[in-house]
Amino acid sequence: xxxxDLTAFPSVQTNLFVRIDVDNQGTxxxxxxxxxxxxxxxxxGLSEDLETYTGLGKLIDISRTKTEIQPSTNSVSIxxxxxxxxxxxxxxxxxxxxxxxxxxxxxxxxxxxxVLTASPALRFAGIIKNYAxxxxxxxxNRSASMLITLQIDSIVGxxxxxxxxxxxxxxxMKTFYPSDTSFDRVPxxxxxxxxxxxxxxxxx
Amino acid sequence: xxxxxxxGKIAKKTYTYFTENETGKSIAxxxxxxxxxxxxSQSIAKQSDPQPGTRITQGTGAxxxxxxxxxxxxxxxxxxxxxxxxxxxxxxxxxxxxxxxVIDARLSADKCKTMWFCLALSEQTGIQxxxxxxxxxxxxxxxxxNQKLVFGSDGITVVRGVTPEGENNExxxxxxxxxxxxxxxxxxxxxxxxxxxxxxxxxxxxxxWDTTKQMNDLVFVLIKMDYYPVGDIRGLGNWxxxxxxxxxxxxxxxxxxxxxxxxxxxxxxxxxxx
Numbered sequence: 048x049x050x051x052d053l054t055a056f057p058s059v060q061t062n063l064f065v066r067i068d069v070d071n072q073g074t075x076x077x078x079x080x081x082x083x084x085x086x087x088x089x090x091x092g093l094s095e096d097l098e099t100y101t102g103l104g105k106l107i108d109i110s111r112t113k114t115e116i117q118p119s120t121n122s123v124s125i126x127x128x129x130x131x132x133x134x135x136x137x138x139x140x141x142x143x144x145x146x147x148x149x150x151x152x153x154x155x156x157x158x159x160x161x162v163l164t165a166s167p168a169l170r171f172a173g174i175i176k177n178y179a180x181x182x183x184x185x186x187x188n189r190s191a192s193m194l195i196t197l198q199i200d201s202i203v204g205x206x207x208x209x210x211x212x213x214x215x216x217x218x219x220m221k222t223f224y225p226s227d228t229s230f231d232r233v234p235x236x237x238x239x240x241x242x243x244x245x246x247x248x249x250x251x
Numbered sequence: 252x253x254x255x256x257x258x259g260k261i262a263k264k265t266y267t268y269f270t271e272n273e274t275g276k277s278i279a280x281x282x283x284x285x286x287x288x289x290x291x292s293q294s295i296a297k298q299s300d301p302q303p304g305t306r307i308t309q310g311t312g313a314x315x316x317x318x319x320x321x322x323x324x325x326x327x328x329x330x331x332x333x334x335x336x337x338x339x340x341x342x343x344x345x346x347x348x349x350x351x352x353v354i355d356a357r358l359s360a361d362k363c364k365t366m367w368f369c370l371a372l373s374e375q376t377g378i379q380x381x382x383x384x385x386x387x388x389x390x391x392x393x394x395x396x397n398q399k400l401v402f403g404s405d406g407i408t409v410v411r412g413v414t415p416e417g418e419n420n421e422x423x424x425x426x427x428x429x430x431x432x433x434x435x436x437x438x439x440x441x442x443x444x445x446x447x448x449x450x451x452x453x454x455x456x457x458x459x460w461d462t463t464k465q466m467n468d469l470v471f472v473l474i475k476m477d478y479y480p481v482g483d484i485r486g487l488g489n490w491x492x493x494x495x496x497x498x499x500x501x502x503x504x505x506x507x508x509x510x511x512x513x514x515x516x517x518x519x520x521x522x523x524x525x
Contacts, residue, residue, distance in 0.1 A: 147519075172522070202518070212339035212514045213374065215352050220467075223513055228463040229436075232355045236332045241358040243366050243486060244327025244478045 053154060053163060060155040063109050064088055064100045064167060065125060067175070067197075068147045075141070079127075080153075081107045088153055092166030103127070109150065112171055120204035123150070123171050128183075130193040138180065138195055146175045148199050173199040327363065327478070328485040332356060340469065342514050343373040343388065344507075345499035348491055351472065356487075357458040367457055368474040368487055372494055374514045375434050375468040379498050380506045380525055386498035388470045390431040391443045394491040396483065400427070406441055406448035422482035430456060430473040436466045468513065470494065 053059055064080040080086060084102040108126040113119070125148075130138070151167035181194040200208075213219050220230040334353045341349060351370025359365035376386040393400045398412030398420055409427040412420040430449045433440045441448035454460040457473055472492065476484055498504060506525055508515040 202522075206516050206518075209516065211517070212342075214336065215334065215338050215340065215354065215371065216336040224465065224467040226463060227465045227467050229466045229469075230354060233334050233353070234336055236334050236353065236356055237336075238331065238333070239356075241330045241356070241366065242327040242363050243330045243358060244363055244480075 056156065056163070058157045059163060060157050060160075061152050062086075062155065063170065064151040064153060065107070065109070066098075066100075066149045066151070067143075069141050069143065070146070079103050079107060081105075081109065082153075086153075088151065088167050090151070090166065118203040119201070120207060121171070121201045122176070122204060123173065123199050123201075125150075125197045125199065127195045127197075128192070130195055132191050132193065135180065135193050138178075138193075143175050143178050143197070148173050148175060148197070171199070171201065173201045174205045176200045176205075328480075330356075330366065330486045332487075340371055340374050340514070342376065342508070343470075343494050343496050344376065344504040346391075346493070346495045348493050349373065350489075350491055353487070354466075354471070355457065355460075359458065364478050366476050366478070366487075368476070369453075369457060369466075369471060370474065370490065371466070371469050371471045372492055373470040373496075375470060376496060376498050377507050377511060379500070379503045381500055381503050384497075386496055386503075386507075388433050388494060388496045389440055389443075390429075390433075390470070390472060390492050391495050392493035393429055393442065393472075394489075394493075395423070395427065396488045398423070400429070402429070402442055402445065404447070406445040420482075422479070423484070426477045426479045426482055426484050428475040430475075431470075432466065432472070433470050434468065436460075436462075436464055 062080055062082040064082070064086075065078070067077040069075040069077060078098060078100040080100040080102055081104060082100070082102045083104045085099055086102060087097040087099050089096040089098070106127060106129045108128070110124045112121050112123050115121075148171070149169060150171040152170045153167040154163040155161065156163055175197055177198040179196045179198075181196070182191050183194055184191045213223060215230055215233050217228070217231045217233070220227055332353055338352050340352065343349065349372055351372050353368065354371050355367075355369040357367045359367070372390070373388060375388065378384070379386055395409075395412060398414050400409045400423070401411050401413060402408065403410040407428045407430060408425060409423050409429070410421075410425070412423045414420060429442065430451075430453070431440050431442055432438055432453050436453035439449045439451065439453070449456070453466060453471075453473055454462055454464045457464070474487075474490070476487075478484060498507060502525075506523065509518045509523060510520055511517065
């Protein structure tokens with residue numbers, strides 16, 4: 048499907064599609080959107096890459112972001128409401144912090160509801176920096192639901208905060224190479240003294 | 252009467268006091284003994300080389316401090332390090348002059364005459380995007396105490412140093428050996444354009460190392476130095492190395508730095524439009 052010239056429409060409907068790569072290994076991916084029903088989109092625009100995003104409608108809220116020409120350290124928050132109590136363990140057990148997040152924007156016709164663009168536009172790419180869980184207890188029904196807020200930093204912000212590199216200590220070396228003992232003696236060298244020289248008169 | 256005659260009278264009175272008066276005699280004996288003691292001490296001090304109490308601090312970036320040790324029998328330097336356990340191994344792209352991070356040091360058992368040092372110079376970089384070849388890092392030149400080192404026919408042993416003024420320093424001849432490695436302990440390399448050099452593994456050279464000293468993905472040098480104060484070899488000294496990486500194209504370097512998960516941004520390859 049070819050992309051449609053959006054300027055020809057007096058109004059368009061946009062919906063956001065969120066993809067969270069929970070373990071960063073591609074084995075546990077959460078896909079959901081603020082569209083009213085499940086919907087398939089393709090990152091690449093190719094039909095074989097179509098993936099289904101669960102429609103959460105009003106249960107999801109995504110904060111506004113600024114669009115800038117140069118890369119900036121924007122952050123965005125995603126709020127999921129109405130999460131049943133029984134599902135909270137799934138959230139707690141997931142390795143959410145550090146997970147990569149992509150938010151796509153898809154355009155729909157307000158009159159027909161049809162998709163206007165072949166592939167969605169990438170709106171935000173970042174990494175989950177933190178998350179919070181709030182309980183909403185309904186006294187009358189004696190039931191509770193959860194509100195989950197994901198705090199997501201842009202890749203630029205993440206890179207600014209990131210500290211990388213191998214340090215000259217055994218722990219750092221073993222992080223990358225567990226059996227390499229090359230740096231084991233660096234702390235030992237501290238304050239060690241050697242009498243570097245020759246014995247002038249061994250007989251004394 | 253001239254003042255000379257006056258002085259003569261004073262001298263005569265003084266001599267009489269020190270030779271005929273008992274108190275004067277005691278004072279003269281103490282003074283003479285003190286003079287002899289002082290002269291003897293000065294003579295011993297002249298024999299002790301170097302002078303006691305001298306402190307030499309060398310700015311190698313490795314926190315080296317040399318303190319002269321003196322005694323009646325031994326002439327040595329106490330070598331101490333204060334290595335920073337939080338310094339990061341640098342990444343070199345293209346051509347750069349860098350010092351090194353002290354990783355290990357050992358003193359030989361043969362009368363403390365030989366010291367071995369291991370200095371880490373750079374991280375080993377990855378594959379070049381432009382031609383898919385592995386990047387290679389070599390040590391092109393070595394500088395010791397601001398002298399460019401010239402190596403002998405074995406490609407390892409220093410035969411002389413060349414000062415910034417272009418003068419040859421032959422005092423380093425045979426006292427220092429440099430063994431560069433690029434990648435790990437089992438990948439010895441040659442210095443500069445030399446076609447000969449070390450072929451042994453690092454853990455077979457360095458005293459008390461075993462095969463677990465792999466130095467994975469590191470460019471490093473082993474330095475062997477003989478104590479030779481005449482040539483100013485009394486500790487690690489100041490070392491600088493000119494290191495050259497075949498990865499020097501901006502695109503290759505940026506891509507490598509952005510994607511590397513050890514020293515770079517760890518950005519997934521699929522997120523970079525290369």
